Every structure is written in C-alpha cells, then in structure tokens.
Amino acid sequence: MLRPRIIPCLLVHEKGLVKTVSFKSPKYVGDPINAVKIFNEKESDELIVLDIDASVNGVEPDYKLISDLAAECRMPLCYGGGIRTAAQAKHIISLGVEKIAISSAAVENPELVSQISDEVGRQSVVVVIDVKKRMLSKEYDVYIHNGRKNTKRNPIELAKQMELLGAGEIVLNSIDQDGQMKGYDVALAQKLREAVRIPITILGGAGSLQDIEKLVGACGVVGASAGSLFVFKGVYKAVLINYPSVLQRDELVARALGLNLATVNEK
Template sequence: MVKKIIPCLDVKDGRVVKGIQFVGLRDAGDPAELAAFYNKEGADELVFLDISASVEGRDTMLDVVKKTAAQISIPLIVGGGIRTTENMKQLLDAGASKVSINSAAISNPAVITEGAKAFGSNKIIIAIDVKWSEEDQEWYVYTHGGQKKTDWKAVDWAIEVEKLGAGEILLTSMDRDGEKDGYDIEITKRVKEAVSIPVTASGGAGNVEHILAAFTEANADAALAASIFHFKETSVAEVKNYIRERGVEVK
C-alpha cells in the first residue's frame, strides 16, 4: 500500500491556526495561500477542518473552502459542522473531494449511511478524536472539537463506522495533538487492525521519524501533520525522501 502525507489546515475565523491538545491556538496563515504552497510541495491530499463550526453550531465556511479548492489540484478533505447530506453536497459542490464527519456521526449515525449512499463511501471520512482514560484504561471518542466525551470506545466506534458505510477513518489522538512527541502508535495500530478501510494517523507528529513510525509500527495508510509543516520545521518533500530511503513506498 502506497502511503500518503497529508498536511492539515485547522481553520478558525477564516485563518489557519494550530494549538496544543485542541487549545491555545496561534495563527499559522491564510488557508488558500497555504493550500497552494502544499500543492506545490507534493502533498498527497489536504485536510481543511473548520474547527469551531460544531461548537458554534454552524455550517462550514463555504467561501473559504471554495477559495482553498481553487488553489489546488490534489484532493481536498473538508470537515467541521457537517450535519446532513445537504451540508455534504454543498461542500462537494464547493470543491471538496471528500467530507470528514465527527460530531454528527455520533449523534446521528444514519448520516454516515445516507452520505455513503448519496455520494459513495469513498467520499465519506469519519474523524475520530480519541483520549486515553487512566481510570478505565481505555481510549474514548470525543466530539465538538474535543469538548464532549462520548460513551464510545475508540476501536468499537471505528468498527461501527465501517459497518455504516464510511470509506476512511481519520484518527486523532487528543493527548498527543500539538505535543510533537509522536503519534499514539498503540491506538492507531489497534484501530488499523480492527477495520479494513484506510486509517490516517493524526496528532503528535514532531519530526520525520514520527511519521515513519506511523507507517512501520502502526501500519497507518496516511500520516497527517500540521505544526511541523506550517512553521517550516520540515517539508513534505523532506518527509517523503526520508521515508522512501527507508524502504516505505510513498506517493
């Protein structure tokens, strides 16, 4: 399986931001400009997450999505505030290649099946934000930008969304997010082993070695990163060269 490198644009109020464990956000630039830059850099796909849409109970910013999509030739995955198939259609019409759903999938799982039927499973990504519970010794799923804990255990929910028709999983470790200590290999590996659809590792990339580990140790299909790319600590090209030199096939 050819692995993919995916930069992530967390967008709030029309600007790209980056925080640690979903809080303490700092500005990282204009979404359309950054998208154009990553397109040239050789990114395989781009994720655009309107991170406050679910919390604020509104739809994703269509105008910003349109501007961003116009700048790139690679697939654009858009998430944040998607509650209905109508929301999905608007985003796909605005230039999104796939949509990513988190909170609405938990509150209304039927929306996964409806979306898969309307647009094809390959267009439906389920974003799963997980956090470790010391008390239960278990990873739980969180919604609303990491603000609400659910009763779903991460692996159980991953199995469920595949059954419902999801085409991919975007798995983010909230504990690792922005910490740059590496992905949570253990939960990524467990989810990957439990499902047959592609799994993207997210949350914690601090260097090229971490991205390699997501592929070699957790068997992730793709690795998503934000800080290390936005703040020019490394580049997509450098990551791809490093991974290729170690015998892992990347796009």
C-alpha cells in the first residue's frame, strides 16, 4: 500500500549540521555525513538536506558535499540549496541524488520548475514553500531567501502554480513552527492536501511521534518531515540522532489511518 513517509530534514550551515528556531539562531549539532550514516542504520524512509547558506549568499551548490552525501546515503535523498539552473540540477542528479529541492529560485523564476522538470523528470522536482502567518490574521505569506523576504504570495495558490509548471512534490515549511516542537500546522497542511494532487511533505513543528500521527490522521498519505525531533532528545534537547523503528512506524501509520498492522505491511 501507499504509505506516509517519515523524513528527517538536515540543515547545512557553514558545512556543519545545524538546527534553527523560526529560521534563526542556527545551533551546531554535528557532522552531516555522520548523521547520514546513523539514519542509514535506522532505515529512514527518506532524507532531505538543505544548504541554508547557498541561495542567500548566491553561491553554487557544494558539489563535493553533495557527492559525499549521495555516496553515503542508502535512502532516497532530496537536496536543496543554491540551485538556479537546470544544468546544476542535472549535475546534482548525476551525483546520485534522487530529488532536487528549489525554493527562492522557483518563486523568482517559475519557468525554472518547468526547465528542471524537462531535464530530470517531474518526479525529481521538489518545490519548498516557506510560509509565515500574518500578524492578527488567518492568512499566510510565502517567504524566500531563508525567510528574509516576504513575497506576499499565497502559499496554496503558489503550490497550485508549481504543480502546473511541473513540480512533482511540494514541501510546505512553516517558519513560525520551525524548531518550536509544538506540533505541525495541520489546518494549513489540510488545505494544501486538498489543493494539489502531487505528493506533499509537511515540515516545521514536530515535537513527538504523536504530532506525526496527528498529521497523517488529518491528511492521509503525506510526507511528515522534522528536524529537531530527530536530532534532539529530552527536555534539555541533548544532541542525539534518533528515528522511530520499523515497528513504531507501522504502529503509528495503523493508528493514524485506522488500519491494522497486517494491512499496513501489505506490499
């Protein structure tokens, strides 16, 4: 059966692995390659790696780091950061990466989504939409350049445009929830799930497996991504790479979707 994906999201800053809170105050938590090795051992469903410096600084993707990550990774790998051309995307795919993530470049140059889709295939094109709720409002705006610039775009309308242009997946990333570990913005996730037909992944806010279960229960087969949940442990947030076991994932999916374990394990 099609099943939800539980996806660690790793942020790279100055070549180190960091975790942010509301896109600010990056805290060093370790080495990206070592983290990938641990997630390999824990049989992670998938992995997202985002270089949060590249697009802001206008520099090329770090192809050496990407190559090292891809060589080590034994799960589907999505990489984002600094990708501004279809040629760059094609080169990254050639290094062994399964998916290309673009954010600011997709908003500033929407045709890039079509160009990359034509070059590497729709299934490998992921558009990351960073969102923030307006003050004293129920509306959201899309931000780019690592949360520094408000585009005043509506995230749901932008997601629909990206789907039409050739995106194969949307990652909805909440700036407000980032690093807070207080739960996903489930209401916004539901709106996105209803608006597009392509796969979606929700990022920002997960503080427990129960938060993932709540998201899956509300939205069905989606990607549930998290950063802090998988790099911190305990109330004092000691750095410890962790990830649910296969049995824990199966039980979570069964509860969330109202299925029995036998159904979840059907191939």
